[in-house]
Amino acid sequence: MYTVKEIAKLLDMSEHTVRYYTDMGLVPSLKRDKNGNRLFDEQSKNWLIGIKNLRGSGMSIQAVKEYVNLCLQGESTLKIRYEIILEQKKKLEEQLKEMNERYKYIEHKVNWYLDIMNHRIPDNSNPGTWSTSGSESQVESYASLGSVGHEAL
Amino acid sequence: MYTVKEIAKLLDMSEHTVRYYTDMGLVPSLKRDKNGNRLFDEQSKNWLIGIKNLRGSGMSIQAVKEYVNLCLQGESTLKIRYEIILEQKKKLEEQLKEMNERYKYIEHKVNWYLDIMNHRIPDNSNPGTWSTSGSESQVESYASLGSVGHEAL
DNA sequence: TACTTGACTTAGAGTTACTCGAATGGAATA
DNA sequence: TATTCCATTCGAGTAACTCTAAGTCAAGTA
Numbered sequence: 001m002y003t004v005k006e007i008a009k010l011l012d013m014s015e016h017t018v019r020y021y022t023d024m025g026l027v028p029s030l031k032r033d034k035n036g037n038r039l040f041d042e043q044s045k046n047w048l049i050g051i052k053n054l055r056g057s058g059m060s061i062q063a064v065k066e067y068v069n070l071c072l073q074g075e076s077t078l079k080i081r082y083e084i085i086l087e088q089k090k091k092l093e094e095q096l097k098e099m100n101e102r103y104k105y106i107e108h109k110v111n112w113y114l115d116i117m118n119h120r121i122p123d124n125s126n127p128g129t130w131s132t133s134g135s136e137s138q139v140e141s142y143a144s145l146g147s148v149g150h151e152a153l
Numbered sequence: 154m155y156t157v158k159e160i161a162k163l164l165d166m167s168e169h170t171v172r173y174y175t176d177m178g179l180v181p182s183l184k185r186d187k188n189g190n191r192l193f194d195e196q197s198k199n200w201l202i203g204i205k206n207l208r209g210s211g212m213s214i215q216a217v218k219e220y221v222n223l224c225l226q227g228e229s230t231l232k233i234r235y236e237i238i239l240e241q242k243k244k245l246e247e248q249l250k251e252m253n254e255r256y257k258y259i260e261h262k263v264n265w266y267l268d269i270m271n272h273r274i275p276d277n278s279n280p281g282t283w284s285t286s287g288s289e290s291q292v293e294s295y296a297s298l299g300s301v302g303h304e305a306l
Numbered sequence: 307t308a309c310t311t312g313a314c315t316t317a318g319a320g321t322t323a324c325t326c327g328a329a330t331g332g333a334a335t336a
Numbered sequence: 337t338a339t340t341c342c343a344t345t346c347g348a349g350t351a352a353c354t355c356t357a358a359g360t361c362a363a364g365t366a
Contacts, residue, residue, distance in 0.1 A: 053258045082266040089259045096252055105206045106242045113235035190314055
């Protein structure tokens with residue numbers, strides 16, 4: 001049995017959020033002690049883990065709640081729940097793809113700064129080199145080196 | 154030169170968001186036509202791409218704004234900007250790690266549903282098998298198959 | 307020429323998911 | 337008993353959209 005504080009620390013989320021989720025009815029197995037304090041057993045912990053993962057993959061609170069309710073309705077909802085999870089998997093794959101794009105962008109930036117600070121490539125690093133969507137180094141070289149002035153930006 | 158609608162489509166963001174970002178002053182190079190309509194040139198497009206990537210890696214609007222302002226101040230701010238970007242890279246790496254965890258969780262779920270629906274493993278799939286933090290299949294087998302009843306959840 | 311359509315504008319309200327703070331109250335310790 | 341420590345609820349605040357209303361402007365059509 002965990003208190004709010006303990007479960008929050010264990011699952012690395014804020015106590016506020018834990019209370020919020022329980023208040024939203026996302027943890028059907030939640031228990032209380034005689035003073036009304038929330039108590040999480042293994043089941044409640046597992047619900048919270050699931051909620052955290054579904055939220056983190058982009059599901060809204062409302063959607064999570066609906067999923068939880070489907071779970072409580074038993075095996076008649078298996079197929080629809082499977083489809084929900086499958087859909088979520090697809091979204092997650094999409095997000096991972098975007099994340100990787102972002103990572104490449106940031107990596108590119110880091111290298112750009114390193115080059116500049118080492119006095120290599122002091123300005124025009126051939127505009128249009130960044131991926132398919134145009135180079136931000138074009139902007140950067142302009143913005144950061146101020147060769148033209150702020151008005152023209 | 155792109156209109157709001159065009160740039161929004163091109164960068165896959167809502168027109169609302171594009172306007173919101175420009176209103177927040179995140180695109181210093183923004184132009185307007187004689188009627189006050191926003192016009193995005195390559196520079197503005199590149200700013201937007203940068204903003205999108207920084208936001209997507211967890212930077213707040215305010216933080217992005219501060220970064221943009223640092224850019225406009227020229228090369229005297231190179232070092233601090235480099236540190237900001239480096240910090241953002243670290244955050245992204247953290248996010249990617251979490252994403253992968255989530256993906257494993259969802260994959261596990263998908264397989265769990267497939268197993269159940271194929272009438273393999275109809276109920277107790279050995280509680281405690283999910284990663285280090287306990288098995289949600291424990292909850293699921295309980296919740297979805299309703300062998301005990303909803304009250305006990 | 308008048309009318310309609312459509313894309314754009316601003317201002318402001320609404321939404322989601324937290325996030326915080328104040329007021330309250332039981333339980334353990336000095 | 338007083339203080340401290342948790343935990344509680346409730347309501348307000350915040351960030352980042354998201355949407356709606358009301359209005360402007362230019363182009364196309366009857």
